[in-house]
Amino acid sequence: MSKKYLYKFHEGDKEMKSLLGGKGANLAEMTKIGLPVPPGVIISTQACKDYYRDGQKLPEGLKDQILEHIAYLESVTGKGFGDSKNPLLVSVRSGAAVSMPGMMDTILNLGLNDETVKGLARITNDERFAFDCYRRFITMYSDVVMGIEHVAFESILRTYKKKLEIEHDHELTPDDLKMIIQEFKSMLRIKHGSEFPQDPKEQLINAVEAVFKSWQNSRAILYRKLHKIPDSLGTAVNIQSMVFGNMGVKSGTGVAFTRNPSTGVKELYGEYLVNAQGEDVVAGIRTPQPIEKLKEEMPDAYKQFIDTSKLLEKHYKDMQDIEFTIENSKLYILQTRNGKKTAAAAIRIAVDLVREGLITKEEAVGRIDITQLDQLLHPTIDITTNYEVIARGLPASPGAAVGEIVFDADEAESMGKEGINVILVRNETTPDDLNGIVGAQGILTSRGGMTSHAAVVARGMGKPCVCGCDELDIDMEREKLRIGNKIFSRGDIITIDGSTGNVIEGEVPLLVPTLSKEFQTILEWADEIRTLGVRANADNPEDAAKAREFGAKGIGLCRTEHMFMGPERLPIVQKMILSSNDDERKAALEKLLPIQQEDFYGILKAMQGYPVTIRLLDPPLHEFLPNREELIEEIVKLRCLGGSEEELREKEALFAKVKALSESNPMLGHRGCRLGITFPEIYATQVEAVFRAAVQLAKEGVKTVPEIEIPLVMDVNELSTLKEVVDQVAVSVFAEEGVSVEYTVGTMIEVPRACATAGEIAQIADFFSFGTNDLTQTCFGFSRDDAEGKFLHSYLEKKIINENPFVVLDRAGVGRLMEMAVTKGRASREDLLIGICGEHGGDPSSIEYCYQIGLDFVSCSPYRVPVARLAAAQAALRHSN
Numbered sequence: 053m054s055k056k057y058l059y060k061f062h063e064g065d066k067e068m069k070s071l072l073g074g075k076g077a078n079l080a081e082m083t084k085i086g087l088p089v090p091p092g093v094i095i096s097t098q099a100c101k102d103y104y105r106d107g108q109k110l111p112e113g114l115k116d117q118i119l120e121h122i123a124y125l126e127s128v129t130g131k132g133f134g135d136s137k138n139p140l141l142v143s144v145r146s147g148a149a150v151s152m153p154g155m156m157d158t159i160l161n162l163g164l165n166d167e168t169v170k171g172l173a174r175i176t177n178d179e180r181f182a183f184d185c186y187r188r189f190i191t192m193y194s195d196v197v198m199g200i201e202h203v204a205f206e207s208i209l210r211t212y213k214k215k216l217e218i219e220h221d222h223e224l225t226p227d228d229l230k231m232i233i234q235e236f237k238s239m240l241r242i243k244h245g246s247e248f249p250q251d252p253k254e255q256l257i258n259a260v261e262a263v264f265k266s267w268q269n270s271r272a273i274l275y276r277k278l279h280k281i282p283d284s285l286g287t288a289v290n291i292q293s294m295v296f297g298n299m300g301v302k303s304g305t306g307v308a309f310t311r312n313p314s315t316g317v318k319e320l321y322g323e324y325l326v327n328a329q330g331e332d333v334v335a336g337i338r339t340p341q342p343i344e345k346l347k348e349e350m351p352d353a354y355k356q357f358i359d360t361s362k363l364l365e366k367h368y369k370d371m372q373d374i375e376f377t378i379e380n381s382k383l384y385i386l387q388t389r390n391g392k393k394t395a396a397a398a399i400r401i402a403v404d405l406v407r408e409g410l411i412t413k414e415e416a417v418g419r420i421d422i423t424q425l426d427q428l429l430h431p432t433i434d435i436t437t438n439y440e441v442i443a444r445g446l447p448a449s450p451g452a453a454v455g456e457i458v459f460d461a462d463e464a465e466s467m468g469k470e471g472i473n474v475i476l477v478r479n480e481t482t483p484d485d486l487n488g489i490v491g492a493q494g495i496l497t498s499r500g501g502m503t504s505h506a507a508v509v510a511r512g513m514g515k516p517c518v519c520g521c522d523e524l525d526i527d528m529e530r531e532k533l534r535i536g537n538k539i540f541s542r543g544d545i546i547t548i549d550g551s552t553g554n555v556i557e558g559e560v561p562l563l564v565p566t567l568s569k570e571f572q573t574i575l576e577w578a579d580e581i582r583t584l585g586v587r588a589n590a591d592n593p594e595d596a597a598k599a600r601e602f603g604a605k606g607i608g609l610c611r612t613e614h615m616f617m618g619p620e621r622l623p624i625v626q627k628m629i630l631s632s633n634d635d636e637r638k639a640a641l642e643k644l645l646p647i648q649q650e651d652f653y654g655i656l657k658a659m660q661g662y663p664v665t666i667r668l669l670d671p672p673l674h675e676f677l678p679n680r681e682e683l684i685e686e687i688v689k690l691r692c693l694g695g696s697e698e699e700l701r702e703k704e705a706l707f708a709k710v711k712a713l714s715e716s717n718p719m720l721g722h723r724g725c726r727l728g729i730t731f732p733e734i735y736a737t738q739v740e741a742v743f744r745a746a747v748q749l750a751k752e753g754v755k756t757v758p759e760i761e762i763p764l765v766m767d768v769n770e771l772s773t774l775k776e777v778v779d780q781v782a783v784s785v786f787a788e789e790g791v792s793v794e795y796t797v798g799t800m801i802e803v804p805r806a807c808a809t810a811g812e813i814a815q816i817a818d819f820f821s822f823g824t825n826d827l828t829q830t831c832f833g834f835s836r837d838d839a840e841g842k843f844l845h846s847y848l849e850k851k852i853i854n855e856n857p858f859v860v861l862d863r864a865g866v867g868r869l870m871e872m873a874v875t876k877g878r879a880s881r882e883d884l885l886i887g888i889c890g891e892h893g894g895d896p897s898s899i900e901y902c903y904q905i906g907l908d909f910v911s912c913s914p915y916r917v918p919v920a921r922l923a924a925a926q927a928a929l930r931h932s933n
Contacts, residue, residue: 184222
């Protein structure tokens, strides 16, 4: 007996997403709660999995089950599939468990052929409508199933409309449409070498297989890769009896959200087209009307839709994205799902739903998509500057972007990878443009509405988008853009504002946004839930202040080497490095002392009593000296062109020092604590600057909590040697100043041996902080720069590894080392403070792992602090049991 592959709508519900896909499960759920859903059936995701398991061959029994369920649809609709008198027509849609732009385009009106189209004309008493459906079906089916791009059909259509001097499709007469259909079929014979299929059963089976194949198309693969969706899920297929929005002025189709997906405001938000089919709205071929206007044109249908929207939102407890069709004033719901929204909208909606009593605070915190939160830090237009708005479109996705005009998606992708800011300009985008949208800073289209492909995808990615800007006259072949009397070429700079729909000539200054009240509320709720502390990586008072603004409770990493740079400081540092004896080195260090003290004063003061982990000098000394190759060039020029002897001797001496300090593998060379042991006076000076700054603040009544961090320790003896230096300086400074402050001494765990000997190191250390960048490098044996620049992309493409280990913490290797260090460290010292300060401290997956292995805090860049706060709360919610 073959597997059960098909399910009637009434056999499923919203809990069956993995089997029926998101669309199918929601269609089943809407049917279950009594909404006006056209009847249909769902082919399960298991059929798709088996299709690929069997070598891209339809699984045994599937065809028979499809035909059995078509008979079921015939019985409930009273229509016949292929019946020339009363034909049953269906739509075929893909539907993965996770919503996935880039899958197969919908096929509508399947079941039409040269005979059934006449039957449709008779029962509707509308020949124009019937043949319009047929020409649409031929276009969709040929594109999706037969591989003939829809632009070929659009070209024929445009030629006819131009010849007939008409603008809109609905102005075509039945005879016009019949001629166009014949042209379509002729072109198909030439391009495909075969006739358009007339057997509805053949049409349906081929369409189902096309859905399965679309699971592995390049667009779908790219989307899954971007959003970390497993390839193994497969897609379901939804077969639904057709209702028609193109049966005249009392019919229409649309897409609407129960709340504003850009802002989160509680208002019906969407658009519709009269006398149209669903694909007309999302394809952006015609610019639709706002949903409010439906109240004037079809008041009864509008009221039905308002009532249905309220019911769906209350049932699903989230903003709904609803597709609907009105056939002769009767409303049908074709699809509902939790709507994609901007991060700002998601946060506002979550907060509002709590206040409306629909969800709890915990549910609100748990449902925020952390990967979207970076959107909230996107720049906005500086309205205090002068700029010229040259066009206005629809504000489809908030935020602002500046970039070079690019018309081609592949070019946008390649330029984006090179770090060039571009704005992708198109008449309308299609799923084929996904790579270009990823690479661009923003998207600008001349056609389409707020629910067009460009708008939906841009909002999901948090990229600014302006749609439906009909002032644009785009010449794709010549790569020119005309706006009024102005002509722009590829490479010209424009600014777009996705919050207002403005298109602006040239570059406009952008501002970093602040957190909304709703976002602050969500973060406050997250702070009530989380147990993992959140600190920030900050190297100056400005970053420390920004970290406090975003809610950091301390600094987990202050990299003191950054304080050695700059035109005033670097010469002093170089003198210190080039010193030929201890006295010269100390003289240079004495000049650095007050500079560093001022830095530490500002940072400690900005934290106002929160802990500040100060890492002593880590990089090798040669990094502060001039580039070796550049020095060679300068020396050669001085010798060849007859420069002064004194300058030549200085350059040669400097080159000799650079050469002496150069290392074969600096990452594993003379750096970190090894530098401090060789030149203890360097660390002593830094520590003195910290303590003098802390004492100065103590005298001013400001509490400080300095944590002195010794980098790159691999043995307890390294730490004990340098802790002694720290303690000696503390005793000296406190005695001289007559004031003492509390401090701790710990280490950054960055090499595997430190993890293996963590028990011994913890006997000396007050705290551990994992430096996971270096720990990843030493665990993998990868140099990060070389790996990311040369071979890591191949490892990811070939799935040798699933994630970039420098972005997402490698739990199997690096994570095991961390677990070892935590276990051994806490066994020696129960009160050992343990955190993480590498870049992984801002990655949600890595934060979750840190929570699971019992760390006390994570530390990340200031702008990632809100992300870390929310991620820590979600980790607590997921693992609280």
